[in-house]
Amino acid sequence: MSDISDIFELFVGIINNFHRAEISLDSPLEKMILGASTGKIVYLDNRRDAKGKYEFDFWRDIFKKFANYSEALDWLKSKGISEKMLYSKSDQFPDIVFKAKRTNGGFTCGSLLEMKDAKGSAIASFNSTLPTKSKSLKEVDIINGGNLVSRITAAFEEVITDFSEFYSYQRRCFYFVRTNKANLSKTKISLIDGSFFETIPTKELIAKTFLSIIQAHQEAKSEKLSDDELKHLESILAFLDNHNLISSSKHIDKASVKPRLRLMAEVHPEGNPHSRFYPEIPARSVNFIFPESDFSFLQKEAQINLKNLKQTIITHKRNGKYIVLQYVF
DNA sequence: GGCCACAAGTACAGTCGGGT
DNA sequence: ACCCGACTGTACTTGTGGCC
Numbered sequence: 001m002s003d004i005s006d007i008f009e010l011f012v013g014i015i016n017n018f019h020r021a022e023i024s025l026d027s028p029l030e031k032m033i034l035g036a037s038t039g040k041i042v043y044l045d046n047r048r049d050a051k052g053k054y055e056f057d058f059w060r061d062i063f064k065k066f067a068n069y070s071e072a073l074d075w076l077k078s079k080g081i082s083e084k085m086l087y088s089k090s091d092q093f094p095d096i097v098f099k100a101k102r103t104n105g106g107f108t109c110g111s112l113l114e115m116k117d118a119k120g121s122a123i124a125s126f127n128s129t130l131p132t133k134s135k136s137l138k139e140v141d142i143i144n145g146g147n148l149v150s151r152i153t154a155a156f157e158e159v160i161t162d163f164s165e166f167y168s169y170q171r172r173c174f175y176f177v178r179t180n181k182a183n184l185s186k187t188k189i190s191l192i193d194g195s196f197f198e199t200i201p202t203k204e205l206i207a208k209t210f211l212s213i214i215q216a217h218q219e220a221k222s223e224k225l226s227d228d229e230l231k232h233l234e235s236i237l238a239f240l241d242n243h244n245l246i247s248s249s250k251h252i253d254k255a256s257v258k259p260r261l262r263l264m265a266e267v268h269p270e271g272n273p274h275s276r277f278y279p280e281i282p283a284r285s286v287n288f289i290f291p292e293s294d295f296s297f298l299q300k301e302a303q304i305n306l307k308n309l310k311q312t313i314i315t316h317k318r319n320g321k322y323i324v325l326q327y328v329f
Numbered sequence: 330g331g332c333c334a335c336a337a338g339t340a341c342a343g344t345c346g347g348g349t
Numbered sequence: 350a351c352c353c354g355a356c357t358g359t360a361c362t363t364g365t366g367g368c369c
Contacts, residue, residue: 084348091347091355122338144354198349251368275337303340 001109004193004294006098007174008038011191011288015308015327020285025329029176030054032189033096042156043097043149046089048114055072058087062156077201079155085148091127092144097137097153100169107169112140114260116177121176121186123272134170168304176216179274180283188274190287193294197271199318206263207237241320270317273279280314290312292321312329 013036017023023032030049034041034056041058041176050056057063059072066072093114100110112135118124129143137150150167157166173194180186200208211234218225225233240246246261269275273289281287292313310326 082348088347089355091353093354125340129354245340269338 004111004172004290005100006109007172007191007290008115008288009113010040010098011325013037014191015286016277018327019308025189025286026181027190028053029117029178030095033113033115033176036100039306040099041096042099043094043153045092045095047087048089049083051087061178076155080151081155090148092149094173096151097149097171100157100166106165110169111172111174113174113176116175117181118177118179119181121179123179123267123274126267129266130205130263131175131194131197132173132202133193133198134172136168136170138167150176172185179272179275184230184284187281188281188283188285188287190273190281190289192273192287193290193322194276196273196289196316196321196322197267200269203238203241206240207234209263210237210240273314273322277317278314280312280324280328283327286327288325289322291319292323295323 010033014023014032017032017035022035030046031054034050036056044050044056044058047058050058059076062076063069063072066075076086077083094112095115096113098109098111098113100107114129114131116124117124135143137153140149141147154163154166175192175194175197176189177192178187178189180188211230214225214233246263270277272278273281273287308327310328312324312326314322314324316322
């Protein structure tokens with residue numbers, strides 16, 4: 001499993017900015033992230049607001065390398081990035097890709113980050129991407145049904161050799177989640193390791209979803225499928241692992257409308273660290289939640305100033321223990 | 330202990346806008 | 350122009366805590 005030191009640094013940066021009162025519990029999540037992580041972002045989904053609202057020019061370092069704007073633009077165009085894309089909001093997964101570091105064997109760091117902001121106490125639904133503990137850029141492209149994210153990331157990383165290794169490198173996923181943003185006495189903010197939401201593999205989750213639809217029909221019609229038929233179905237449904245192919249609208253012969261399946265996921269309270277299942281996470285707190293298996297990393301980072309942070313442990317019903325670094329207002 | 334009011338959770342549909 | 354994902358809004362259902 002790759003190093004999470006960059007995500008830890010991001011968290012420390014966010015806490016420091018809270019301390020300096022540069023941000024508060026109701027600041028935009030993007031402002032919190034962008035203000036704490038300069039120079040390590042190699043894909044940013046909302047380049048428009050970053051520049052317009054948070055004084056963060058995603059392309060600044062690229063432009064610095066060229067004598068003038070048009071030279072930079074020519075280079076970007078050669079990488080498949082049009083002028084129109086520079087400061088747009090692409091609405092793709094993820095919100096942010098962090099820079100991967102090279103090791104002698106391959107890569108480390110380079111995590112993916114997705115933000116979820118909700119007025120109520122439930123985590124905003126996952127619209128198109130089922131949450132997982134890790135994904136490669138290749139998988140990201142499949143989810144998005146295009147290669148915009150990997151194109152921009154690759155341009156930033158200046159990958160020339162070993163692209164396929166870079167492309168299939170498994171990056172850890174983190175979720176920056178706020179709940180109750182409308183009520184500051186209840187607000188909770190957490191940077192959460194993706195494994196918290198992945199208790200069974202996505203492929204299995206999709207297969208079981210369709211199986212459950214079939215079973216619901218069995219019950220509704222009170223017609224039983226045989227065990228053999230169900231087993232056969234299960235093995236067929238195991239093919240359905242490509243989210244993009246499921247959710248794209250379907251051209252059906254002779255039909256004048258195109259059915260469009262939307263795979264959305266809503267977080268069960270047991271999988272929501274901000275729910276009553278986890279009283280260790282109080283209102284008005286900012287948390288970093290990561291698996292116990294990363295504890296050795298924490299010890300390595302112990303020299304970093306942690307004096308304002310409380311350290312506790314929560315137990316996920318299915319995934320075991322998670323360490324929580326916590327700042328409470 | 331049961332009822333009620335409100336909060337939390339669930340399940341959708343509708344809208345908007347970016348990318349191709 | 351078309352395709353599709355993110356975001357928004359809301360109605361309905363379930364859970365909970367206070368009160369009689």
